[in-house]
Amino acid sequence: MKKSQLLLSMGLAAALFALSSCAGGRSDVNLDATVKEAGKATADKNETVCAALDFSDEQEKTFAEKGLIAAPETLELKDKNGKVVWSQKAYAFVENAEAPDTVNPSLWRNTQLNHLYGLFEVTDGIYQVRGYDMTNITFIRGNAGWIVFDPLMSTECSAAAMQLVNESLGERPVTAVVMSHPHVDHYGGIKGIISEEEVISRAIPIIVPEGFEEHAVSENVYAGNAMGRRAGYQYGTFLDKSATGSLSIGIGMGQSTGTVSYISPNDTIKQTGETRTIDGVTMEFQLTPGTEAPVEMNTWFADKKALWIAENCTGTLHNLYTLRGAQIRDGNAWAEYIMEALTRYGKDAEVVFQSHNWPHWGNDVISSYLKNTAAMYKFINDQTLMYINQGYTSDEISNMITLPESLEKNWYTRQYYGTVAHNAKAVYQKYMGWYDANPVNLNPLTPSDSAKKYVEYMGDTNEVLKKAKADFDRGEYQWVAEITNVLVFADPDNKDARFLCADALEQLGYQAESGTWRNAYLSGARELREGTTTDAAFKANSSADLKKSxxxxxxxxxxxxxxxxxxxxxxxxxxxxxxxxxxxxxxxxxxxxxxxxxxxxxxxxxxxxxxxxxxxxxxxxxxxxxxxxxxxxxxxxxxxxxxxxxxxxxxxxxxxxxx
Missing domain, CATH: 3.30.1050.10 (SCP2 sterol-binding domain)
Structure with a gap:
């Protein structure tokens, strides 16, 4: 497909995008295993989003489209056994003009932008392949080859991205790899672009921040089984891609399920200000520990006035606590390191690019982008601590805290991935731990034991369900989900409780602006209706590479x-x-x-x-x-x-x- 054809196609998509709107509707409560439409309360809540946000502000869409060089007409990647491990084709339905009642219109807009995939030019000599995995893979042109940043999660995805670069820009060898932090979506695809033998024979540097390997193992091996299972909920890996299923998660379309690889790093950055000149390209590194990952680093290209901000800025609110499970992140440090980057490089930067979503161009735009992103994490940290010192508990704070209006208006600080509510709980966890100081909660019963006592005290389960149905009709979905899940834990064979809990979770998913919350709600609904997922096809094909290191x-x-x-x-x-x-x-x-x-x-x-x-x-x-x-x-x-x-x-x- 020629670039002119691509731009024409994107122009048509943009015209359709501009027409996006919200509609009304509802459905009755039917206690069965079917997927339901949006209830009236959900449709009304999503309608308020249309009124509250400025959908005519298209700066983020302009940046998401900018610099397109090439893209296949459809994108669907398979492993050697024919299993689909990544698909943009599955999201073709978002090209339709209208945001349905079953989707928060802000999340629908973000999904449309993340559906813009292909090879893009960031600035002279810097290119990204976006939309080929949850992460971007970045190619820096050297004198002889490519310096590659963050080679995706799956080898199938990184190999396809490399092929697109070779076809569009000419074939060049990989002369270095930089992995900004030890999350699997930033290193797992490395063997799709280079082999261990090549690294050794050609002395190819693999550059990482100090502590990279230790944290890669502790996160992906020590708690890897539980994290992997929970990631299925966060990323919606066993949900259909549809208007009633999985959409974007703010930092991409979701998790690829291909082959995960690993090659041990051989060059470690130990302090901010260290530089490397490789293949004619000079890079200065800024360490940012305790931010989006326990160890992470930004990279400054002075000759190009370009700042690689890793995953410290992502065009959305990120996680201080991620739903799959991870170490709590430091919102205060996160803000400070972004401001340090602004101090060190902000006056010269003409483009900021990152490992998720699209770059931001223009010095004034960059200054605001960095400041507002830092302010978001700083606000959540400080405001939560203010409430903590007034005696409020984690659940109370999460229901009280909202971003200031000025930050709420920015499309790049919307809650597509992390949320203010669960990030506030992360701050509480960091400083106060799990205990809320109420001795009743020192050693509570297990969910099953307490559920059985609740049911014993409530008496007639059918009467509880009757009241829950009435509350469902009034749109009290959170409460309905809570009370019916108690019934499920008391008696998992209670189909009416399972189905009503699923229906309530489904409506919460339809309302969610956060793609990860939507996925979690809808995944819970699916498993209540169909039973716990056991299909191994939904697991990534993890190799033994990481364990061998x-x-x-x-x-x-x-x-x-x-x-x-x-x-x-x-x-x-x-x-x-x-x-x-x-x-x-x-x-x-x-x-x-x-x-x-x-x-x-x-x-x-x-x-x-x-x-x-x-x-x-x-x-x-x-x-x-x-x-x-x-x-x-x-x-x-x-x-x-x-x-x-x-x-x-x-x-x-x-x-x-x-x-």
Whole structure:
């Protein structure tokens, strides 16, 4: 497709986009498993969004379209087995003019903008492929090749993006890779653009902020099973792409489900102001720890007056706490590092570009963009602390706090990904923890136990459902979801409770401006109607690359996580680990608790294991054949059986909206 044809096509889409409107409607309460239309309360609430926001302000749309070079007519990527791992084709329905009642019109607009995919020029020598995964992949032209920033989540996606660049701009080798932070959507596709053999043979720098690998492992391995399952709710991976299903999440269309890879970095940035000149391109790095990730960095291209702001600015409100689970982020530090970037580079910057969404051009625009984004995180941090010091609890604060009107009006500070409500809870968690100081909540019953007592006290379940139906008709969807979920946890076979809870969650999803909230609500509704999802096709094809990079300490920490210490409380072991390729360790199991010491060996050990570091995976995976082939045991020959006897296997598709 020629560029002129693309622009003409985009012009038509823009004309349709400008006609977007909201309509009214409602449906009755039918307690069955069908997907429902928007109720009157939902239609009315979405209508108020049309009146409250300036849909004639098209600066963000102009920036989203700017610099388009090439794009395929349709985009749908598959893995080697034919599974669709990424699709823009599935979102073709958003090209229609009208925002339906089942979608918050602000989120509909954001979805239309995220549906603008292809290869774009940011400025001379800097290009991005956007809309090929949740993340952007960026190509900086050097003298001989490409310096690639954040190579997406899946290898299938990054390989397709690289192919588009090669076809449009000419084939050039990768001369360096920069990974701004250790979230999987910023490194998982690296083997789609380069191999480990090439990195070694051509001495290709892989540049990261200090602490990158440690945090990549701690987030994606230690709690990886639970995060992966919860990410399915956040990203709507098992929802249909439709006006009653999954839309954009503010930082892209969602999560690709292709092959995740990893190559260990070989060049670490340790302080702000460090520079690298690679392939004729000079880069200055600014470390921003504790912001969107535990370690992260921005990059300044002085020759091009271009600031790569990583994921510290994203054209939307981001997360101080992400729904899939992660360490709490520091809103105050986030604001300070953005302001530091403004101080260091703001007076010269002519373009700011980032790992999600589109760039922003013009020095005045950039100054406002950085300041307003910083103000958003600073406001949530400070206002929450003000309320905390007045004695308000987390739930109270989340229902009280709203952004100032000046920030509410900016399209790039809208709540498409994070929300003010759950980010305020993150600030509460950071400073005060889970406890609200009410001793009633020190050690509450489990949800199932408390639900059974609620039902016992309420008496007639049918009467509760009758009242809940009436509240549903009045549009009190949050309360209906809460009370019917109590009934579900008391009796998961109560179909009327499941269906009414699903209907209430569905309406909340239709109202949500946040794509992640919409996905979570609709995913809960689907599982209440159909049961917990168990289709492995909804999981990413995670490779062993990240685990292979784990240090002995990380592997022993993970072994401790896998061990059911209560079941193993009578187990006491002392094992010398004599690694052939790294330092020795003493591994102890004391009353079922796994501990270790580096550089220590015990004369009274139950056994001594001689093994290469990677053979630890044979222990973690309980692979007896590999253990026999790779590990030499002196002493107790049954030591590995004893060590692994109480190691559990994690079930990925655990229940969320039911016990």
């Amino acid at each position: 784990m240090t002995p300490e990380m592997m022993m920490d993970y072994m401790g996580i896998l061990t059911d210490s209560n079941a193993a409380q009578n187990l006491n072991l002392k094992i010398n680990l004599n690694f052939t390729d790294t330092d020795p360790y003493l591994l102890c199991v004391d009353s079922g608790v796994l501990l270790y010491q580096k550089g220590v060996q015990a004369n009274d050990a139950d056994a001594t294991l001689t093994l290469p570091r990677v053979a630890m995976f044979a222990i973690l995976n309980k692979d007896e054949d590999q253990q026999k082939n790779a590990i030499k045991i002196e002493g107790d020959q049954d030591i590995l059986k004893k060590l692994t006897e109480h190691m559990v296997t994690f079930e990925y598709f655990f229940n969320i909206v039911e016990p």
